[in-house]
Amino acid sequence: MRLSRFFLPTLKEDPKEAQIVSHRLMLRAGMIQQSSAGIYSWLPLGHRVLKNIEQIVREEQNRAGALEILMPTIQPADLWRKSGRYDDYGKEMLRITDRHERDMLYGPTNEEQVTDIFRSHVKSYKNLPLNLYHIQWKFRDEVRPRFGIMRGREFLMKDAYSFDLDYEGARTAYNNMFVAYLKTFARLGLQAIPLRADTGPIGGDLSHEFIVLADTGESEVFYHKDLLGLKTPEKDSYTAEELQAVVDEWTSFYAAADDMHDPAKCDVPEGDLVSRRGIEVGHIFHFGDKYSQPFDAVVTGPDGKDVTVSMGSYGIGVSRLVGGIIEASHDENGIVWPENVAPFKVGLINLKSGDGPCDAACDDFYGKLSAAGIEVLYDDTAGRGGEKFAKMDLIGLPWQAVIGPRGVASGMVEVKNRATGDKQELSVDAALNLLTGKA
RNA sequence: CGGGGCGUAGCACAGCCUGGUAGUGCGCUCGCUUUGGGAGCGAGAGGUCGCAAGUUCGAAUCUUGCCGCCCCGACCA
Structure with a gap:
């Protein structure tokens, strides 16, 4: 995404x-x-x-x-009258009347x-x-x-x-x-x-x-x-x-x-x-x-x-x-999302969106991760590095992959683990292996 | 349900006491310069001041009523 x-x-x-x-x-x-x-x-x-x-x-x-x-969420009151809870439940139960004046309720359980x-x-x-x-x-x-x-x-x-x-x-x-x-x-x-x-x-x-x-x-x-x-x-x-x-x-x-x-x-x-x-x-x-x-x-x-x-x-x-x-x-x-519930597994940060080589490197990396079935949130916006880092930290994706002009020149990707804060400079292939679990 | 607090721009707030054309920061739009941890300059857009009634020449500001939201306590996935 x-x-x-x-x-x-x-x-x-x-x-x-x-x-x-x-x-x-x-x-x-x-x-x-x-x-x-x-x-x-x-x-x-x-x-x-x-x-x-x-x-x-x-x-x-x-x-x-x-x-x-x-x-259903909406239940007839008669069911609850049978168990005696229609009267017992009190004001916590949201009671509704339908167009035929039948007593209904939005189920609390x-x-x-x-x-x-x-x-x-x-x-x-x-x-x-x-x-x-x-x-x-x-x-x-x-x-x-x-x-x-x-x-x-x-x-x-x-x-x-x-x-x-x-x-x-x-x-x-x-x-x-x-x-x-x-x-x-x-x-x-x-x-x-x-x-x-x-x-x-x-x-x-x-x-x-x-x-x-x-x-x-x-x-x-x-x-x-x-x-x-x-x-x-x-x-x-x-x-x-x-x-x-x-x-x-x-x-x-x-x-x-x-x-x-x-x-x-x-x-x-x-x-x-x-x-x-x-x-x-x-x-x-x-x-x-x-x-x-x-x-x-x-x-x-x-x-x-x-x-x-x-x-x-x-x-x-x-x-x-x-x-x-x-x-x-x-x-x-x-x-800091646990991996199993994280909204995306990886946040990819393009540090210089609009820069040809940088965009190409990010697009390629994004394409490969996606093809491997990894859910990626790719920050391809024009913002600055600082705000992108802060936003990724805020939303807590387990992994961040950072690609900027510096990394493009050297063929490296910085991968950060959100939970530990550990950062490592990896080659593109090594980074892909780590993020796709093949390391 | 008892006690307390707050409603002003998308967000955070100032202005209210002492009535006189609605402000600041962030965010947003456009331009330029920037670009490795929430940038700089310039130009803009954006508000029935929660709602209603009242007092007044005039109400964000004073009065009354209502609504909404939050917090503390007693109760619950």
Whole structure:
């Protein structure tokens, strides 16, 4: 992509409404534009990142055996009356009336909808276990939206729903998602730790929040230092026993958010207890028959008797992750994207656009990288070096390739690693090999 | 939902107290000089001063009402 043909409205100065770093950087890097409180448009750069994250989440859900569907954003109120949540949800639910005076709502989540789908079609235990997920926009009319995309009212969430014959099956489904989440966050370049979460009125011990560590996080977390040394599971599939073993390992260390942390009850030696800040990016829980019971989601069991299915739900805040990753990965010059989510892999800077030899060298380099399947943002604009460097640092592409009159004369390209700041002078071929991963 | 703050050009802000033809920097357009870490000079474009009512000869400025946005706290992917 040539920058001269791209839409990248960057800002030199900090917009005053943005207080936290991810919000500031997203606005300055031209990723998003606010529409109203907690509601944003995604501009090309931000949209690319959002889609990259979404795709990784999708791949890991698929790998875990969940099936992708797409449920509507607008739901009929009657579904929610059935579960009793139409009255319970309160003002956070955006209620709409259609032209026929029917009560509708913009979905804040989809338990009712998915249970209705299940109930309509699944009648036998032979079709279990089942896990259906979608990645869809949600709306929660938060009292106080803030931090840009991190707590918007409209947000993109992956939500999966599992259906099992009994508690044992449901626990395996839960463990399966637990492990999928560990893989997902690792692929996103994040250190995420699972915390035992408050299960609220539902009770039970199966609920975990996944927290991304970032100094600017909104809640304080306490955990045993060895938790971060654990190896992320990598296999494609696991047996129920293996899943349980992974979950047991990850939950064997102390980890709690400030609301669950009780220093009196925490038995971790002081030297081993770490306290940092974190951002919640995922939440999984088992809730049994809370929805299957009122919706009559029943299958016939092996013995011919009806069984109300046992359910769980599993959320990942996809749009929040964009902010979360920036919070966890930035420096004083801007964003530092992990390679897997970066909007482009390489930023190519032409230091003297309009100069024949320089343009030719850049065009050639750009053509070769593109032909190798590398996504490149090529700054072919007439600007000066300084502003081009600053802009590339701001938008945080993992690699920068710099070609100017000096390099053209000597046949060299300067390649900079955004994360480490390391710069090296390489021949064109060596630079191509490095950037295409053939080095 | 309690508390606080702010709305003036695309962005950041001054002007308001003490009413009198709307300003600065950045950005944008054109020209020239520049070009390896956000250049210099010159010439331009761009504003119903959030909205409405009121006071006044005259309102960005004073009064009242409304709207929007942000921050702190209690709650949430």
